[in-house]
Amino acid sequence: MVGDKVKNRDKFPPVSDGKSQYDLYSGKYLKVWQGPQHPGITGNMSLELVTSGDQVVEARTHVGYLHRGFEKLMERRKYIQCFPLVCRICVPEPDFNEHLFAECTEELAGITVPERAQWLRALTLEMARLTSFLMWIGGQAGSFGMGTLGQWTVTMRDYMLDLFEELSGGRIYHMYIIPGGVRSDIPEGYFSRVEETLQKVEHVLDDIELALFHNAVFKKRAKGLGIIDPSLVDLYGITGPNARASGISRDVRKDSSYLIYDQLDFQPVTDVGGDAYARTWVRFQEMYQSIDLIRQMMHRMPESGPFFTKLPNVLHWKIPAGQTYKRAECTRGEYGFFMVSDGSEYPRRVAVRGPSYTHAVTLMERLAVGANIADVAGLMVSLHTYPPEIER
Amino acid sequence: MRTQLQQVSTRFSITLIDELAPERDDLLFVQVEKDQAVPFLTWLQELAGYTHLVFFTAVDFIEEGYFQLTYMVHDYSTHQDLAVLLKLDREDPVVESIHHLWPHAATYQQEMYEMYGIEFPGSPRLHDDFVLEGWDDLPPMRRDFDTRQYSEDTYFPRGGRKSRDTAEYMKEQLYPGEAETW
C-alpha cells in the first residue's frame, strides 16, 4: 500500500488493484528482510521491505514467531488455572492481562471487589505503565543511535521491578491481581520506598529531556517520520498515545473509566504533530503523568480494609453463561479481553485484543512506505509495538 | 442507542439479545443475519457513529454446530460498545469480508482463516501464512482439535510430568474429611 503524500512519486512503482507492481529484475528495486534475527526489531517479528535506493516502497510484516496458542490453552484450563497463564501474554506489562482477566471473570460471576483491592490494582497498573514506558524510551533512543539513554532507563526500570518484587514476589510476572481481589496487602513502609524510586526516576527523566528532546539528530530524524493523519485513526483502529499524538484525545482511563480512575485528577496528554517526535513527546509526558497518578493514589488510598473477597471453591468454580468485554489503557493503547462463558468450569473462549495488533501490522505497512531503511527501526519503536500480544 | 437499534431492527433484521449482556449500560449485544451483517456494519460505521472496530473474532460452538462471529464496534462520542453477533454454519463457513470498511479487519480475517478455517472471499492475503507455517492439521482453534494430543505426538514430551485433576487431588490428598462439605 503506497501512502498518499510521498515525495518523488515517480520513484515508486505503479499501483494497480491496491498492489504495487514492481519488477525485481529491473535492478531498480531490492528486497530486504529485517528480522526476526535483527537488533532493530522490537520483540520478534520480521519486515519484508522492497526498497528503491534506501527508500522503502513497499512493506509487509510477518508475525507468528511467538505464537503459543494462549487462547487454545485457556479453553482447557479452569478459570483459576488460567490466572497464572494470562500474564505471560505480554511481557513488559503483564498486569493488564491479570487485571482484565480478573475483571471479566468477576463480572460474569457477579463478584464485587473490595475498595482497597481496587486501589491496589490501579496502583500496580500505573506502576506497570511507568515500567513499560521506561523500557520503551531506551529502545526509542537506541533506535536512533543513542544507546546511553537505554542504560539509564533500563536501570530505573529495574528499581521499579524491585518494588514489584517486594509487593508480589515476582520480578517480571507478578501474578498479583487475582480474580476476587489482590494476592497480598502492601508491606510496611512500602510507600516511602515507592516515593524514593519515583524521585530517582523523575531525576533521570529530567536528564532525558535534555539529552533526547534537545538533540539535533533526534529532532531531524524523528520529525516528519511516520505521520499519522487524524483521519486514519478510526479507520485503522489506532488507540492510545499513537492517536493522542495526532491530536485526538482518547484515553480509556478517562472515557470509560475503570477501577478508581474517576476519582483521580488527570488530563489526557495530546500533541498535534502525529509524527514519531510527537509520539515520543506524548509518551514522555505520560511518564510524568504516571508518576503523578501513583503519588495521588498513595495519598488517597484507604488506610486499611479487606483486599480480597471470599470466592467459592475455585476448583469447582462454575461461571454463569454470558459474554463480556473489558478494556483498559495500557501504554500502547486499548487492551481488551473478550470472555465467553458457557456455564461450565472452563472458559469457552477468551479473546485478547492487543493494541499492537493494528499498529504493528496494517498501520506499519502503510507508514513504512517512504521512510528510509535506517528509520524503519525508529518508526517501529515509535509506534510502540509488541509482538507477543499480536499472535498470543 | 437501544431505541435507535429498535428502529432499524426490521430494516436489518437484527434482534437485541439481553440475556447474554452483563448488567452494564455501555455494552449491548445484537444478533444479525448473515446477509445483513455488512450492510448493518456499514450503517453503524457511517451513520450511527460506531467508527472504531475494536476486534473481530470467532467462537466455536461445536455442540450446536455453528461459529459465533463477534464484531465489536465502539462509539467514541457516547463511549458505548456494540457486539454484533453472527451465527455461521460450521459446515459452510463463508462470510463477507469487511476489510473495505476497516483495513485492519484484514488481519483479523487472515487470523480467523488460519485458526478456524473461515473463508472471507476477497480479503487481501487471506490464504498467506499468518502465525503458523506449513500447518497441515485441522485449524487449531476449532474445538475438535486436541492440542494436548497433538503436542504429545509431535514434540517429544519429557517424562516425569504428572497432570491430575486438581479438584480430585485436593479432595483425596489434602482434605479427605472435608470434601463433602464443599
Next chain:
Amino acid sequence: MKKDEMNEQIAQIDKAMRLGNEGLSDDQKAYFCDQRPERIDPYHGILERFANWARAESLWILGFGTGCGAIELRPLMTSRYDMYRYGIQPRPTPRQAGVFVIGGYASVKTMKRIVRSYEQMQGPKFVLGLGSCTINGGMYWDSYNTINRLDHYIPVDIYIAGCMPRPEALLAGFNRLKEMIKAGQCDGMNSYAENFDWYKKNQKQIIKHWNMPDYNW
C-alpha cells in the same frame, strides 16, 4: 542479464536449496554447501587448555531474542547487572557469536530460524536454554505450536530453570558455562555433527515447510 535467464538461474537455485548441490555448476556449489558437519578433535594438552580459557573469557552471545526470556537480557546488558565485566557481550550476527541464548519457549516458526542461526554460527559454539519452556515445555507443555524439549533439535550445553530466570540466575548460568568450557565439557558442536541425522529427522518432523539446505554455514 536477461530476465528469463535470471529466472532460470533462480529456479535452479531454488531447486538447489531443496536438494543440496545436485545439478549446480562447480562455481555455484560453493554457495550452497551440502557437506555434513564434521567432528573437530580438540588440540593436545596445554594448547587446548589455553584455547578453552580464551573461549570461556569471551562469550559473545547472539542478539536473537527468541522468546520472553530475552527481556531479562536487557537488564543484564545495562549497568545494574552489567555482563560486560564477565566478557559477555551481544553480537548482531551469527557469524560473530559463540553463545546462543534460547530465551524461553520456541515456536515452530522460530525453531526454523534457530536451526539456521545455530548452523551459521562458527564453532566452537554453545547453547544456553533459558527458562523451563526449553526443558519440558513449561507453561506451554500442551501447546500445539511450541516445542517441548530443545535438546531434541539442537545440542544444549546448559539449562537455566525458572519462569523466568532472574538476571542473577543467568549470571550464575554463564559462570557455570565458563567452568564447563574451561574443563572441556562443552562439546555440543561435535555431538551435533555425530548425531546429525537424528537431529535433522527431529527438525524435519516439526518444520513442515522446509525450504532450506540441510546444513548451511
